[in-house]
Amino acid sequence: MYDAIIAGLGPAGSTAAYTLATKGWKVLGIDKARFPRYKSCGGCISTKIERILDFDIKETLEETAFGATFTYKTGRAMDILSDRPVGYNVMRDVFDNHLLNKAKEAGAEVIEGLRIRGVAEGGGFVTVFCDGGQEFRAKFLIGSDGASGVVGREYFGLDPKEAAISITAEVPYGPAGKTVQNRLFIDFGSIPFGYGWIFPKKDCLSVGIAGDAAKVGGRVKDYFNEFVSTHETLKGLKIDHRDGWTVPVFYSGAATPVRGRVILAGDTGHLVDPFLGEGIYYAIRTAKAASVAIDTALKAGDADLSAYKEWLEKEVYAEFRAAEKLSDLVYNHPRLWYSIIEKDHEIMQRYYNVIRGEEAVDSFYNWAYNKVKSKPWKVLRRWLESRFMPA
Ligand SMILES: Cc1cc2nc3c(=O)[nH]c(=O)nc-3n(C[C@H](O)[C@H](O)[C@H](O)COP(=O)(O)OP(=O)(O)OC[C@H]3O[C@@H](n4cnc5c(N)ncnc54)[C@H](O)[C@@H]3O)c2cc1C
Incomplete structure (x- = not known):
């Protein structure tokens, strides 16, 4: 026993x-x-991991990310980098x-x-x-x-x-060498209700795409193929093996x-x-x-064991419910979202603080909502007011 x-x-x-x-x-x-x-x-593990670990994981870290290069449908690339790390790649x-x-x-x-x-x-x-x-x-x-x-x-x-469906591949660096390190690559709009990513490691790029299972239907391979064949960073690189998995959100x-x-x-x-x-x-x-x-x-x-349930409700589910609202905002309208962050990088810079564990998701959501509302982007404002209320 x-x-x-x-x-x-x-x-x-x-x-x-x-x-x-x-x-x-x-x-x-x-x-x-x-x-x-x-x-x-x-x-990719967000840097807030440091707040909860009982022992060192330094020896397992392959890369440190200081922000990301974002794309919309693999185009319109923009760098939003920070002087502080947001994630560790393993x-x-x-x-x-x-x-x-x-x-x-x-x-x-x-x-x-x-x-x-x-x-x-x-x-x-x-x-x-x-x-x-x-x-x-x-x-x-x-x-x-x-x-x-x-x-x-x-x-x-x-x-x-109730999951996101995904395809991933580990792609050895090509002739472009390791010029892409110290950042993540995040793509909006390449898959319904989700995103594509390229996370650099020591010897390879971890590449993947994931979207809501119900909305993606049976097309996840098509979205993956389109993503990897059009993303600038992957040009000329060979993808031999792919894995399919689910993310139980x-x-x-x-x-x-x-x-x-x-x-x-x-x-x-x-x-x-x-x-x-x-x-x-x-x-x-x-x-x-x-x-x-x-x-x-x-x-x-x-x-x-009821204390665990109470803890989850207070500490985790509340965060996840706010993250669900953010998902609705971003993934239902990726083009609009991308235009917003293209105009105002501070929105992503502030979201990095959420990833770092320095700000709660609902506080970020309310701040971003009010910020966008106060801008002279009439179309955006009307759209936001019709769809989303502050948390
Ligand atoms: C494509 C993809 C990309 C992701 N990217 C990220 C990311 O960048 N950053 C991030 O934080 N999270 C990411 N995630 C989520 C992350 O992988 C999981 O949340 C994480 O692995 C959860 O850890 P876990 O210990 O709960 O489960 P797991 O890591 O899945 O471990 C479960 C273990 O249980 C074992 N097991 C399963 N069934 C049985 C059985 N019947 N009997 C005995 N053993 C069993 C398995 O072998 C496994 O070792 C991603 C997930 C996917 C699918």
């Missing part, structure tokens, strides 16, 4: 295993993959392996290469059923098996279709992260920012909070 089992050992699971093992609990982490393993991802095989090693060093037991098939609760414990008929028991379970896992979908009934029906002795963290609980699709920071942050709730329950000898 373990104190806690952690289902899936991405950033959420490894953080939970590390946190609970550090507190002295008997922890078992299980992942279907053997690490280091690839994860389809842009791999390769997920290296980054996730680093986090898992920290969990192992802290004393967590880990089984790699074992798929979880289902979970059940009864008699004051949770049973985890795995391939080959193997079963494990614990007082608590953290579901952190990500977008493709079983805990969120099957045990909590969360909807996998927040939706209001996902706000049920606790069921009995089972608690969700990271992608499993759709704890992904619906504007940027940023999930690594939230995986780590929510896993830490879920672990604290379990630690408290273990110490009290009860099964009360």
Whole structure:
């Protein structure tokens, strides 16, 4: 009998295993993959990660981004750079392996290469059923098996279709060399309700496109092909391999992260920012909070995990709801949005402060709304007034 089992050992699971093992609990982490393993991802972590980490991740950082070159449908390029970093780029095989090693060093037991098939609760414990008929028991379970896992979908009934759909590729640098480092490339308008990106790493460019699954329909490959064949930065580069994946962004029906002795963290609980699709920071942050709730329950000898739900409501869902409003504004009208930021770079400069964790999304939204309203752009103003009210 373990104190806690952690289902899936991405950033959420490894953080939970590390946190609970550090507190002295008997922890078992299980992942279907053997690490280091690839994860389809842009791999850009906002600098606010520094506020929540318990250990150094410097050795895993490949690039630091000081802003972005933006495009609209791969044209109208403009640089909006800052003198302070906004993001750190990592390769997920290296980054996730680093986090898992920290969990192992802290004393967590880990089984790699074992798929979880289902979970059940009864008699004051949770049973985890795995391939080959193997079963494990614990007082608590953290579901952190990500977008493709079983805990969120099957045990909590969360909807996998509430997601963005994506294609990514890792593209080795071409003759252009590394002149594109220290920034991100973000493209609006190339895919419905989403964006395209190029995130430079040490040896390659992580390239991808993602948009709302329902709005993209079956056309994600077409959007990706158009994006990579027309973006200036990718000219002459060869793309050999592509990966398709989903980004389980927040939706209001996902706000049920606790069921009995089972608690969700990271992608499993759709704890992904619906504007940027940023999930690594939230995986780590929510896993830490879920672990604290379990630690408290273990110490009290009860099964009360409601503090986690209250914390999420206050600290995370409120941010995500504001990010949903920003998504509506930007992704429903990418051309108009692009014209606004083309005219006024300060809007993106200020949004960088949100990425850095220095300003809340709703405060940014209200500021941007009022700023645009006060400009002599009559068309924009009328449009805003007809559609959007301040938060
Ligand atoms: C195309 C794309 C681009 C993205 N870009 C960014 C970005 O630039 N920045 C950012 O912050 N976020 C980004 N994200 C989101 C980010 O990848 C996720 O939010 C993050 O990986 C969440 O971590 P996690 O630990 O919750 O889940 P995961 O990282 O998915 O880890 C889940 C783990 O569970 C394991 N698992 C799954 N099923 C089972 C099972 N049945 N049994 C046992 N183990 C299982 C998997 O092997 C995996 O190791 C992107 C996502 C996608 C798809």
